[in-house]
Amino acid sequence: MNSSFEAHFSAMSTRLEGDDSPVWAVHDEALERQSNGEDVYLLSVGDPDLATLPTTIRAAIDSLEKGRTHYAPGRGELGLREIIADIELRASGKPCDPDEVVIYPGATNAIYSVLACLLDTGDDIVVMEPMYVGYDGIFKSLALNKIGVPLDVDSGFTFDLASVKAAVTDTTRLVFINTPGNPAGNIIPAAKLQELAAFCLERNIWLVCDEVYSMITFDGEHISLRKAAQSLDNVIIVDGMSKSHAMTGWRLGWTVAPEKVADRLLAFTSSTIFGCCQFVQDAAAHALVNDEEYINGVREEYRQRRNYVCERVGGILGLSCDVPAAGMFVMIHVDLAGTNGLAFAENLLAEQGVSVLPGIGFGDCTEHYVRVSLAQPITILRPAFDRIEAYCEGQA
Numbered sequence: 001m002n003s004s005f006e007a008h009f010s011a012m013s014t015r016l017e018g019d020d021s022p023v024w025a026v027h028d029e030a031l032e033r034q035s036n037g038e039d040v041y042l043l044s045v046g047d048p049d050l051a052t053l054p055t056t057i058r059a060a061i062d063s064l065e066k067g068r069t070h071y072a073p074g075r076g077e078l079g080l081r082e083i084i085a086d087i088e089l090r091a092s093g094k095p096c097d098p099d100e101v102v103i104y105p106g107a108t109n110a111i112y113s114v115l116a117c118l119l120d121t122g123d124d125i126v127v128m129e130p131m132y133v134g135y136d137g138i139f140k141s142l143a144l145n146k147i148g149v150p151l152d153v154d155s156g157f158t159f160d161l162a163s164v165k166a167a168v169t170d171t172t173r174l175v176f177i178n179t180p181g182n183p184a185g186n187i188i189p190a191a192k193l194q195e196l197a198a199f200c201l202e203r204n205i206w207l208v209c210d211e212v213y214s215m216i217t218f219d220g221e222h223i224s225l226r227k228a229a230q231s232l233d234n235v236i237i238v239d240g241m242s243k244s245h246a247m248t249g250w251r252l253g254w255t256v257a258p259e260k261v262a263d264r265l266l267a268f269t270s271s272t273i274f275g276c277c278q279f280v281q282d283a284a285a286h287a288l289v290n291d292e293e294y295i296n297g298v299r300e301e302y303r304q305r306r307n308y309v310c311e312r313v314g315g316i317l318g319l320s321c322d323v324p325a326a327g328m329f330v331m332i333h334v335d336l337a338g339t340n341g342l343a344f345a346e347n348l349l350a351e352q353g354v355s356v357l358p359g360i361g362f363g364d365c366t367e368h369y370v371r372v373s374l375a376q377p378i379t380i381l382r383p384a385f386d387r388i389e390a391y392c393e394g395q396a
């Protein structure tokens with residue numbers, strides 16, 4: 001029966017409606033072609049192909065069998081928060097109280113909660129570009145005004161502190177950074193982090209750092225913002241298990257923030273998520289204290305894949321890349337006549353059945369780049385790069 005009901009949606013959901021970004025169009029088409037049985041290589045996804053540590057799975061099953069299937073404390077299970085506080089103490093050399101830690105179903109929700117608690121509609125948010133595409137929806141949902149500051153693309157995606165400072169105005173209330181970075185795999189050095197933290201403190205600005213790739217480093221060490229910053233009063237970090245522990249589907253992330261911020265976050269999560277699964281938190285607690293060998297293996301696997309990809313790129317006319325110091329991606333510069341990253345990605349999929357993400361999706365500064373994910377084994381990367389090479393040869 002037809003009704004005369006006219007659906008009315010909130011301004012927020014209207015802002016989020018439809019992602020018409022051409023970036024995902026390439027990926028979506030690749031997925032569709034793959035599900036139709038076509039021979040397509042997907043180098044566009046950042047979901048690790050590696051398996052979760054088997055004993056973590058066992059820990060979750062044990063927890064379920066013990067009946068850990070009820071509501072959990074809003075801040076997160078104390079045992080897990082103690083383990084994370086201890087990791088933070090060791091990473092930063094600064095004390096961390098478990099009450100400064102709040103657990104979320106993934107880093108995405110953690111970032112959303114932090115920004116919702118610290119910023120108002122229309123506020124500026126200063127963020128580095130190229131930027132992880134997932135932030136876009138959060139910023140749109142909260143109606144934040146993104147002020148993108150490019151990394152220095154021509155010198156290996158280095159963090160340009162002077163440009164960040166220049167982007168901060170009297171109305172700026174928050175600077176958002178991501179180190180190690182997605183998609184560029186850059187690590188912000190300790191001295192720059194320290195100076196940025198001091199600058200933000202002096203200007204009365206929050207400094208939030210997404211550190212979800214902190215354990216996937218190859219050249220140089222990840223320096224936590226909490227270690228670099230002299231004062232932690234304005235500092236919040238976000239981390240999680242998705243990438244380092246190949247646990248994207250488990251949904252487990254956290255924030256570490258001054259207690260008065262954590263209290264605000266608790267009040268917010270109490271009305272949004274109302275606590276995370278007990279058995280997932282038990283499994284995460286197990287993983288975080290039994291992961292040394294596993295993480296070394298994960299890091300080594302991605303290092304080999306990174307080396308393989310960079311070597312192949314180096315041998316293909318028209319393509320070049322900086323070797324990323326960390327993370328799960330390689331940004332490839334496309335220097336073929338008459339093409340940019342988007343056209344390259346579209347034509348590569350059409351002609352050779354390989355899907356990569358156009359760099360424009362991460363910011364204007366990477367228009368001539370595409371991003372390749374390392375979440376595929378070398379047995380897949382090899383034939384995929386054979387096709388990329390064949391495509392580029394056809395353009396010469």
Ligand SMILES: Cc1ncc(COP(=O)(O)O)c(C=O)c1O
Nearest residue numbers: 046106107108132182240242253
């Ligand atoms: C920089 C960055 N932050 C956050 C996330 C999302 O993490 P989670 O799966 O914990 O929500 C991703 C996922 O790709 C990411 O690259």
